Amino acid sequence: MRSLWRTLSRPILRNIALVCLADGVVGLSYGAIAVSKGFELWVPVVLAIAVLAGAAELLFVGIVASGGSVFAAMAAGLLVNARHLPFGVAVRDVIGSGWRRVLGSHVMNDESVVFALSQQQADKRKAAFWICGVGILICWPVGAFVGGLIGGSIGDTDVFGLDAMFPTVLLALVLPSLKDRRTRLAVIAGAVIAVATTPLLPAGMPVLLSLIGLIFTAGKNRGS
Amino acid sequence: MSTLTQLLIAIGGLAIGTFAFRVAGPLLGKNAKSPDGEGEPCAGAEGERRGLPPWLEALMSRGAVVLLIAVVASTALTEEQGFAGIARPAGVLVGGVLAWLKVPFIVVILAAAAVAAGLRLMGVA
Numbered sequence: 508m509r510s511l512w513r514t515l516s517r518p519i520l521r522n523i524a525l526v527c528l529a530d531g532v533v534g535l536s537y538g539a540i541a542v543s544k545g546f547e548l549w550v551p552v553v554l555a556i557a558v559l560a561g562a563a564e565l566l567f568v569g570i571v572a573s574g575g576s577v578f579a580a581m582a583a584g585l586l587v588n589a590r591h592l593p594f595g596v597a598v599r600d601v602i603g604s605g606w607r608r609v610l611g612s613h614v615m616n617d618e619s620v621v622f623a624l625s626q627q628q629a630d631k632r633k634a635a636f637w638i639c640g641v642g643i644l645i646c647w648p649v650g651a652f653v654g655g656l657i658g659g660s661i662g663d664t665d666v667f668g669l670d671a672m673f674p675t676v677l678l679a680l681v682l683p684s685l686k687d688r689r690t691r692l693a694v695i696a697g698a699v700i701a702v703a704t705t706p707l708l709p710a711g712m713p714v715l716l717s718l719i720g721l722i723f724t725a726g727k728n729r730g731s
Numbered sequence: 732m733s734t735l736t737q738l739l740i741a742i743g744g745l746a747i748g749t750f751a752f753r754v755a756g757p758l759l760g761k762n763a764k765s766p767d768g769e770g771e772p773c774a775g776a777e778g779e780r781r782g783l784p785p786w787l788e789a790l791m792s793r794g795a796v797v798l799l800i801a802v803v804a805s806t807a808l809t810e811e812q813g814f815a816g817i818a819r820p821a822g823v824l825v826g827g828v829l830a831w832l833k834v835p836f837i838v839v840i841l842a843a844a845a846v847a848a849g850l851r852l853m854g855v856a
Contacts, residue, residue, distance in 0.1 A: 591753040
C-alpha cells in the first residue's frame with residue numbers, strides 16, 4: 508500500500524480523497540434513508556460492506572421498504588450490478604492474483620474503475636484503482652453506519668447538490684478517454700439508448716443496453 | 732416485510748452475485764492466459780494482458796467508457812424512471828464544461844454541487 512501512495516501525485520491523491528469523502532456523505536444519507544424506512548441499522552451496513560455498490564443497495568432497500576419481495580429486490584440489485592462484468596475485463600490488469608484478486612474484485616466500482624481509466628501508465632492505473640477502491644470500502648460503510656445512527660435528522664443531501672457530484676466525478680474523469688472519434692460516437696449512442704429506455708425497462712437494463720453503442724466502433728474491430 | 736431468514740438470503744445472494752460479476756473479468760484473463768505464463772506469481776500488467784487479443788481488449792476498454800457515460804447520463808437525467816428535474820443535470824453540465832476547460836477537478840466537482848444546490852435554493856427543482 509505504501510508504494511501505491513508514492514506512485515501517484517498529490518493532486519490525484521487529493522482528488523481520490525475528495526471522491527471518497529463525497530461517497531461517505533452520500534453513505535450518511537443512504538444509512539439514514541434505510542433506517543427511516545424501518546430497517547434495523549445492520550441492514551444498510553452489511554449491504555454496504557458486502558455488496559459495496561451504492562445504486563444497487565439503495566434500490567434493494569427501496570424495493571423491500573415499498574413492500575416488494577426481498578428476492579425481487581435481490582434480482583433488481585444484481586441487474587444493476589451486472590455492468591461490473593465488462594468493468595472487470597477492462598481493469599483486470601490492475602488486479603493481481605490470489606487474495607488480491609478477491610479484494611481487488613470486491614473494491615471494483617464506478618469510481619475506482621474510472622480513476623484507473625484516467626491514468627495512462629500501468630503502475631499509476633493500479634495505484635489509482637486500489638487507493639480509490641479501498642478508500643470507498645472504508646468511507647461508504649462508515650457513512651452508512653453513522654447515517655443510520657443519526658437517522659432522520661440528516662434530511663435530504665440533495666439540498667447540497669450532492670446528487671450532482673457523482674455523475675460529474677465520472678464525467679470529468681472519463682473525458683480524456685473521449686478523444687477518439689469512434690469512442691465518442693459509441694458513447695453518445697450508448698447514452699441516448701440508456702436514457703431513452705429508462706422509463707420502459709427495469710433499473711440496470713438501460714445502462715447495459717448502452718453497450719449496443721459499441722457497434723459504432725466496429726469498422727476495424729474484426730467480427731465485433 | 733419478509734422474514735429475517737429471507738432477508739439474509741437475499742442480501743447474501745446480492746453480495747455473492749455481485750462479487751461473481753466483478754471477479755469474472757479478472758478470472759477470464761487468467762484462464763485465457765497462455766500456458767507459459769501459468770507459473771507467474773501475482774502476474775503484473777503484461778502477464779495478465781497476454782490473455783485476450785488486442786482488439787477485444789480495446790473493445791472492452793471502450794465498453795467500460797460507454798457504460799460509465801451511460802451511468803453519467805442516467806444518474807444525471809433520470810430518477811426512478813422519471814425526469815430528475817433541472818437542477819441536477821444543470822450542475823452536471825456546468826461541471827462537465829469546466830472539466831473540458833481543464834479546470835482543477837476539485838473546482839469542477841464543487842461547482843456542479845453548488846449549481847444544483849443554488850438552483851434548488853432559488854426554487855428550481
